[in-house]
Amino acid sequence: MFDPIRNRFRFRCPATERPVDAPLSSFRLVERLPGPGHPAVHRVVFACPACGDDHASLVPEDELDCGAVRPGPEHVFVNLQTGRSEPLADEFADTAQRELRRGNWPWTFYCAPEHQVRPGYPSRLRLLSPTPDRSLVGVAVHCSTCAAVSINLVSYRHLDQPFFHDPVVRYVDGSFDGPLASLERFRDELWSSRFDEERTDFGA
Ligand SMILES: [Zn+2]
Ligand SMILES: [Zn+2]
Structure with a gap:
């Protein structure tokens, strides 16, 4: 799961048995699992912010690459004008499209x-x-x-x-x-x- 507000991936630390939020810069290795799997799945090794060890986790390619620019429906924000919770996806899609039109890639x-x-x-x-x-x-x-x-x-x-x-x-x-x-x-x-x-x- 990717948190598009804080730009962190949510993993689990096996040592503390708690969820941890890891930024992309804490990744140490990314490798696509072999096979023609669809959607593709990647094994990610990250430096754990809780215990300091390296842990491995599996992340679907779609979440790895698109979580930051195309948040899922579970991510909402409170619109201060209407007071209602609205999906983040529309806001992010607008921003992403503007940037991509300028030729600016996310990474x-x-x-x-x-x-x-x-x-x-x-x-x-x-x-x-x-x-x-x-x-x-x-x-x-x-x-x-x-x-x-x-x-x-x-x-x-x-x-x-x-x-x-x-x-x-x-x-x-x-x-x-x-x-x-x-x-x-x-x-x-x-x-x-x-x-x-x-x-x-x-x-x-
Ligand atoms: Zn850990
Ligand atoms: Zn090249």
Whole structure:
């Protein structure tokens, strides 16, 4: 379940047996379950905000990618003019359409082999790792246009606030060809990398 007001995914912590709300930036690994399953389901490993351990959870692709821009009917807000509870979905659909018409995707990343900013929906993320000082997050993203995997260094807000994009993206030149299942290998690659910078068209 995704909370579109706070931009948090609702998971369950097996250690405390309580629900926890985790932002996209707390994800560590996203992998699509094998098979032709429809709708597609992804296994998400996230850093638990309650106990600090990593936990795995299954999330349908639709919820992963569309929860932030197309809230379900259970999400309502109180209209201050009418005093009535109204569905959030209409409000969000309007905003999303306006942004998309401007060519602004909810999430983007810099595809290094193509030298282009591309849409980077959460289901396209593969591995995430925060910098040691926790100021930025390294992400490996699978490009839906050219299928290459690029490494970017982005702000927490870039991940956690749909339609916000860092004005400057940092990326590793070339495609990441390490084994995607290994978070350790990704971390090694990340911290031994030199990042180039590219200014995007997106202001804050
Ligand atoms: Zn936990
Ligand atoms: Zn690409």
